[in-house]
Amino acid sequence: MAVVQFMVSLDLSVVNVGLPQIRTSLGFSEVGLTWVIHAYALTFGGLLLLGGKIADLFGRKRLVLIGLTLFGIGSLLGGFATEPGHLVAARAGQGIGAAALAPAALALLTSTFPSGPERVKAFGVWSAVNAAGAAFGVLIGGLLTEYAGWEWVMFVNVPMVVVALVLAWRGIAADGPSVERGRPDVLGAVLATAGMGLFVFGIVRTDQHPWTSSTTLTTLAAAVVLLVAFLFVEKTTSRDPLIRLGLFRNRSVAGANVFVLLLGGAMASAFYFVSLYLQRVLGSSPARSGVEFLPLAFGVVFGSVLAIKLGGRLAPRMVLVIGGALTGIGFAWFSLFTANGSFATDVLGPSIVASIGIGLCLAPMASLGTTGVAAHEAGAASGLLNSSRQIGAALGLAALGTAANARTGDSGTMEALTDGYALGMLIGAVVVVGGVLLALAVLPRTGPDAEGAEQH
Known part of the structure; x- marks a missing residue:
């Protein structure tokens, strides 16, 4: 499961460093470029609930293998993209594969380590490997983009998928359904994905249509209708709902999902802004940007290891x-970006502080999101947690990217670009602090020993 998570994590970061070259090569617009990330995050986030439910119904090993195959096909097609629409479609295909893969993998981890110190260690290792994927992703992405071309940030996944398929086939014990087989709620998945996609689409188009325009208001209203319909379907469907709404009465599950939604939005935006600041303002090459991202990525690894000790x-x-x-302190420090700055003065310090904070969050976030959940709902709870993170990433990047673009305006100067990135980082810091306050209010006051007991 750690190897699988490494691959999914690497893919999220390996693309970021290649974004400027992708923009130039395929002719993306400034705002349109964010859809390279949105397409993956929205299909991943929107279909994760369905993926988690199918894992519970049909077996988690089977879904891991299917997800890996779909992910590999999407990666291969993305490398051959010749226009923006082709790459966005391939990224959506990768998201579908990841939506099948991720909840099944986390559910297997949850069921294998249900409680106690071993659970703390297992989730710590899982989150550390997750961070290691990000670390190698930015480095590999930079090297491949500069010396082989952006296409290889997609192609690099193909051999990893082959290795992961072999390891998963041999290393995961065969399993059957954890619940009585029923009919998955496909309509709910379609409504959730369509609603979130339309919502983000409405936000990113505010550079062309103001927030108060009829176009924006109509788009957002339609998105809300689709999401309300999703909740209605989940409550009334005769099929197996994607997520039992009563699960949110579990304070641990509810609190962890709210926190990961907000943190996911701020994190995705931060990595996006830092990558563009390094390359477009400081003038770093893709390979150098990959190296300059390493302190941030390895700080997450250190924070994940520290979380095991504190756990x-x-x-x-x-x-x-x-x-x-x-994390909030680090993001606020990033907002002090200057147009004539340097990596050492403007990026290194906040990278270390923010990344250690992110690393500390990952393991308890994943553990709390599946605490107190019955075994037959582990896949659904895992899908919900991953869904919150990915949808948060899509919405956060849409909102903060639009705000940064509005601050930058049409001047295109280094000062204007820097002001936009700095504003995005400051808003991200506020979002994370809001998540911390909500976590304090909602999450149960349980100690490390009580955590496992709650599951019974």
């Missing part, structure tokens, strides 16, 4: 709060 002494809630506070 035996502090309640997961407190580890999460400490990590969130550090």
Whole structure:
């Protein structure tokens, strides 16, 4: 499961460094470029609930293998893209594969380590490998973009998928359904994905249509209708709902999902802004940008290891709060970007602080999001947590990217670009602090030992 997560995490970061070259090569617009990320995040996030439910119904090993295959096909097609629409479609295909893969993998981890110190260690290892994927992703992405072309940030996934398929086939014990087989709620998945996609589409188009325009208001209203319809379907469907709404009465599940939604939005935006600041303002090459991203990525690894140490002494809630506070401080520090700055003065310090905070958040976030959940709903809860993170990333990048673009305006100067990126980072810091306050209010006050007991 760690190897699978490494691959999914690497793919998220390996594309970021190649964005400027992708924009030039395929002719993306400034705002349209964000859809290289949105297409993946929205299909991934929107279909994760369905993926988690199918994993519970048909077996988690089977879905891991199917997800890996779809992910590999999407990666291969993306490398051959010749225009923006082709790449966006391929990224959507990758998202579908990841939506099948991720909840099944996390559910297997949850069921294998249900409680106690081993659960803390398992989730710590999982989150550290998750961060290691990001670390190697930015480095590999930079090297491949500069010396082989942006296409290889897509092609690089293909051999990894082959290796992961072999490891998963041999390393995961065969399993059957964890619940009585029923009919998955496909309509709910379609409504959720369509609603979120339309919502983000409405936000990113505010550079052309103001927030108060009839076009924007109509688009957002239609998105809300689709999302309300999704909730109605989940409550009334005769099929197996994607997510049992009563699951949100579990304070641990509810609090973890709200926190990951907000943190996911701020994180995706931060990585996007830092990547563009390094290359477009400081003039770093893609390869150098990959190296300059390493302190941030390895800080997440360090924070994940530190979370294992603290997990035996502090309640997961407190580890999460400490990590969130550090992340907010780091993002606020990033907002001091200057147009004539340097990596050492403007990027290195906040990278270290923010990344350690993110690392501290990952393991307790994943553990809390599946605490107190019955075994037959582990896949659904895992899908919900991953869905919140990916949808948060899509919405956060849409909103903060639009705000940054509005601040930058049409001047295109280094000062204007820097002002836009700085504003986006400041808003991200506020979003993370809001998540910390909500976590304090919602998450249960449980210690490390009580966490496992709650599951029974």
